[in-house]
Amino acid sequence: MNSKTADRIATGVFITIAIIIISILVGLFYYILVNGLKHVSLDFLTSPSSNVRAGGGIRDQLFNSFYILLLTMLIAVPLGIGGGIYMAEYAKPGKVTDIIRSCIEVLASLPSIVIGMFGLLMFVNLTGWGYTILGGALALTVFNLPVIVRVSEDAIRSVPRDLKEASLALGITRWHTIKTVILPSAFPSILTGAILASGRVFGEAAALLFTAGLSTPRLDYANWNPFSDTSPLNIFRPAETLAVHIWSVNTQGLIPDVEEVSNGAAAVLVLSVLIFNLLARWIGSMIHKKITATK
Amino acid sequence: MVTAFKDEPITNHFLDHNSQQQNEQILQINHLEIFYGEKRAVNGITLDIEKNAVTALIGPSGCGKSTFLRSINRMNDLIPGARAKGEIIYEDLNILSEDINVVALRKEIGMVFQKPNPFPKSIYENITHALKFAGIKKKSELDVIVEESLQKAALWDEVKDRLHKSALSLSGGQQQRLCIARTIAMKPTVMLLDEPSSALDPISNAKVEDLIVDLKKDYSIIIVTHNMQQASRISDKTAFFLSGDLIEYDATEKIFTNPSVKKTEEYISGRFG
Numbered sequence: 001m002n003s004k005t006a007d008r009i010a011t012g013v014f015i016t017i018a019i020i021i022i023s024i025l026v027g028l029f030y031y032i033l034v035n036g037l038k039h040v041s042l043d044f045l046t047s048p049s050s051n052v053r054a055g056g057g058i059r060d061q062l063f064n065s066f067y068i069l070l071l072t073m074l075i076a077v078p079l080g081i082g083g084g085i086y087m088a089e090y091a092k093p094g095k096v097t098d099i100i101r102s103c104i105e106v107l108a109s110l111p112s113i114v115i116g117m118f119g120l121l122m123f124v125n126l127t128g129w130g131y132t133i134l135g136g137a138l139a140l141t142v143f144n145l146p147v148i149v150r151v152s153e154d155a156i157r158s159v160p161r162d163l164k165e166a167s168l169a170l171g172i173t174r175w176h177t178i179k180t181v182i183l184p185s186a187f188p189s190i191l192t193g194a195i196l197a198s199g200r201v202f203g204e205a206a207a208l209l210f211t212a213g214l215s216t217p218r219l220d221y222a223n224w225n226p227f228s229d230t231s232p233l234n235i236f237r238p239a240e241t242l243a244v245h246i247w248s249v250n251t252q253g254l255i256p257d258v259e260e261v262s263n264g265a266a267a268v269l270v271l272s273v274l275i276f277n278l279l280a281r282w283i284g285s286m287i288h289k290k291i292t293a294t295k
Numbered sequence: 296m297v298t299a300f301k302d303e304p305i306t307n308h309f310l311d312h313n314s315q316q317q318n319e320q321i322l323q324i325n326h327l328e329i330f331y332g333e334k335r336a337v338n339g340i341t342l343d344i345e346k347n348a349v350t351a352l353i354g355p356s357g358c359g360k361s362t363f364l365r366s367i368n369r370m371n372d373l374i375p376g377a378r379a380k381g382e383i384i385y386e387d388l389n390i391l392s393e394d395i396n397v398v399a400l401r402k403e404i405g406m407v408f409q410k411p412n413p414f415p416k417s418i419y420e421n422i423t424h425a426l427k428f429a430g431i432k433k434k435s436e437l438d439v440i441v442e443e444s445l446q447k448a449a450l451w452d453e454v455k456d457r458l459h460k461s462a463l464s465l466s467g468g469q470q471q472r473l474c475i476a477r478t479i480a481m482k483p484t485v486m487l488l489d490e491p492s493s494a495l496d497p498i499s500n501a502k503v504e505d506l507i508v509d510l511k512k513d514y515s516i517i518i519v520t521h522n523m524q525q526a527s528r529i530s531d532k533t534a535f536f537l538s539g540d541l542i543e544y545d546a547t548e549k550i551f552t553n554p555s556v557k558k559t560e561e562y563i564s565g566r567f568g
Contacts, residue, residue, distance in 0.1 A: 093375065162412035166474070169370060170425035170481055171402030180424065181414055293417030293461040 029270065036267025039260040045268070048219075049245065054257040058265050060216040063232055064133070064239035065272070068212065069201050071137035071235065076144045077194055081183075083145070084152020084190075089178060108146035113206040115143045120210035131238035136212025143207050144197040151193025155186035184291045191284040195277055202273050205243040213238035214248050242269045321346040321485060321515040322367065327381035327391075329362050329371065336362045339381065340541040342534060344485075349507060349516045351526035351547065354536035355567065360519050363536070364487050367517065368404040369397045385485075402429065405478035409490040411470035413462035413477075418454050421462045422477045429481070440480050448476035449506050468499020475506060479514075486510065488518040492525070504529050523563055527551045535559045 043057060050056030083104075091097040119139030129135055159182050167177040183190075216239055219232045226233040240248065246262045246269070249255065253262075322344035329337040337359040344350050352360040362371065369390065371377040383390040390400060402425075413421050422441045423431075431437060441458070445451040450472040454465070462473055471491060478486060488507065492500040507516060508529050520526050526533055526547065533550040535543045535558075543550060543559045554560045561567060 160412070162408060162410055163414060165370060165373065165406075165408065166412040166414065167424070168373070169368060169401055169406040169408075170477065171398050171400075171405075172425055172428050173398050176428050180428075185415055292415040292463075293420065293459060294415075294463070 032263075032266050032270050036263040036265075036270075039264030040267055044264055049216075049261075050255060052254050054255055054260075056255060056257075056261060058242060058245060058261070058268060060219055060232075061240055061242045061245040061265070062268065062272070063219075064212070064216060065202060065241040065243070065269075067232070068133055068136050068140065068208070068239065068241055069198055069276075071133065072140040072144065072201050073194065073198060075137060076141040076148055076197065079141070080145050080148025080194075080197075081152045081190060083149035084154075084156055085178060085183075087149065087153040088156035089174070089182075104146045104149055107142070108150065110143075111206075112143055112204055115139055116207040116210045118142065119207060123211055129236060131211065131213030131215075132236045133212055133239045134235040136208045136239065136241075137235075139207045139211040140201050140204060143204065144200060147197050147200070148190075148193055151196075152186070152190050155189035155193070156182055158189065159185040184288075187291070188284065188288055191280065195280050198276065198280070199273050202276070203243050203269065205241075205247045208241055208244050209247075212241065212244070214240050214244060216240050242272070319346040320344065321385065323382070323384040325382040325384070327363070327366065327379065327383060329359070329366055329377065329379045331362075331374065332376040336539055337366075337379075338539040340536075342541060342544050344515060344517060345532060346515050347511055347513075348531040349511050349518060349529050351530035351533045352517065352519045352536060353521075353523065353526050353533060354542075354562070356521075357538075358536040359539040360534075360536045361489055364489055364517060364519050365406075366391070367485070367487055368401050368406050369395070370406065372397065402481050403483050404485040404487065405481055405483035406487040406489065407471070407474050407478055407491050410494050411467055411474055413465070413470050413473050415461065415463055417459045418462045418465070418473060419458040421473055422480045425477065425481055444476040444480035445473075447479050447510070448472045449502060449509075450476055466499070468495045468502060471495060471499065471503060472506065475503070475510075479510070483514065485515045485517065488516060490519050490521060493521060500525075523551075523565075535562060537562070 045057060045062065046059050047055075047057030048059050049061060087097070087101070087104075091100065116139060119135060119142070123132070123135035123138045124130060127135070156178075163181055163185060164177060167181045168174070172180075217237055218230060220230040221232055223231040224233060225231050226235065228234060229237060231237075242265055246265050249258050249262050249265075255261065320343040324340060324342050324344070326339045326341055327337060328335060328339050340363065352364060354360050365371045366379050367383060367390065371379065379391050381391070385400075385404070388395065390404075414424060416424065419441055422444055423437050426437060426440060431440070442451060442455075445454065450469060453469060454473075457464075462470065465473060471494075475486075475491070491507075492503040495503065504525060507518065510516060511531075518526075518530065530547045533545065533547040534541055535550065535554075535556075537558060543554055543556045545555070549555075550559060551563060554563065
């Protein structure tokens with residue numbers, strides 16, 4: 001076999017792999033959307049779920065998912081980027097840094113159910129909060145922090161050393177250089193990492209079962225007082241997210257329309273992740289264009 | 296007593312060149328040794344750098360000239376394991392001393408790198424970036440400095456209509472002149488140029504060379520170069536380095552026409568390196 005044939009075969013193999021991946025993805029999307037979208041209506045999205053009767057919606061679950069996502073990201077992104085900056089710019093090479101890095105890697109590979117159990121002990125029992133949105137968000141922070149730290153560290157490290165030197169050589173301090181030169185350059189990769197992490201948050205069920213709980217109190221969306229029990233904004237209330245809802249109606253649901261609800265919810269979940277991704281990328285590229293002055 | 300870059304906000308009171316006389320020394324280097332871990336890269340060199348002159352550092356790759364250059368504004372601090380012994384005296388202070396405020400020092404001793412490295416920001420912001428950090432916030436003031444420094448770097452006419460476009464849209468030669476402009480904007484006293492035109496095409500190279508000659512009116516310039524013609528064209532003094540030693544240091548004309556050391560002559564005539 002000459003090298004030309006080998007080259008052709010390699011090209012063929014990679015194209016086949018790409019086709020396989022794309023068809024799995026398209027098939028999955030098609031299946032979920034075709035089976036799910038017919039159950040999705042405005043009523044489905046805006047009415048609360050029912051425990052026993054058919055025709056319940058997913059209003060609260062959808063809100064809870066986004067609310068937990070927001071809260072998690074609010075905690076995890078600053079912490080994660082801070083950790084990434086430390087690892088990339090401040091940590092001196094040596095044993096301690098190696099240990100920290102191994103810890104981060106181990107943490108990143110922990111099964112989410114284990115983090116759920118940890119969350120139960122820490123954020124539910126030890127704090128005495130019971131099942132809360134905050135507990136769920138903290139558990140998901142534990143789950144996502146290592147990923148964001150890793151992504152931020154890599155992103156910061158891959159900023160050309162030239163740029164850092166250029167800034168330092170102009171008599172700018174290290175922190176100001178990080179803030180105004182390195183982070184803006186690393187921004188697109190950090191954003192991609194945060195988007196991946198938020199996809200994980202959105203789809204996560206196991207870590208939330210024992211932390212945010214399986215129920216949602218009766219919510220009054222007109223009540224904006226975050227300390228009120230019926231307010232959706234209260235972070236100390238239990239909250240069932242969309243992913244948890246899909247799991248719970250399928251395993252212990254008493255409603256007659258389990259299939260309709262879970263298919264519909266799955267479709268909404270997939271679309272939400274998709275829309276969130278596209279939106280975050282779009283906003284990210286706008287910001288990046290603004291700071292780099294490219295049009 | 297001059298203690299300006301010992302941890303206090305920098306003022307420009309060093310920058311009054313006119314009160315100084317010609318042929319004065321701006322830097323005195325005494326027995327400078329630089330190590331990377333155990334390896335010694337510069338072996339105890341001693342030389343004085345003249346004020347308002349262009350000093351060229353020549354020598355084959357790995358001879359320690361860039362290492363030496365980077366020690367003058369303490370850029371070697373960024374390299375783990377790099378350390379220096381000896382003295383570099385600037386304004387009566389030893390730059391290498393521990394308690395030097397490196398940030399303030401680098402405002403006085405600016406550097407331009409081999410590869411053009413503009414920030415991925417607009418042309419305007421490339422220049423104002425460090426100025427803003429140094430405390431100049433007024434738009435009118437910034438506008439003036441931006442124009443001035445781009446004029447001095449002979450770039451103004453080419454970019455005046457697109458100051459707010461990305462600096463990365465410029466050609467390599469323009470980018471390098473922008474890097475020179477942003478260094479000029481800080482009003483340094485010394486400019487260190489690390490092979491500033493080696494990555495440029497001949498026309499851009501010529502422009503940068505003209506610029507350097509022009510700049511020595513206001514600044515003391517030290518330039519590392521691999522290009523012998525460049526060294527002979529633009530520099531007043533030339534230092535020839537070999538394996539970490541300073542072999543010969545003299546007026547450029549002397550080095551290129553009648554060097555005292557045989558090695559220098561061999562290197563200049565291209566017999567090794």
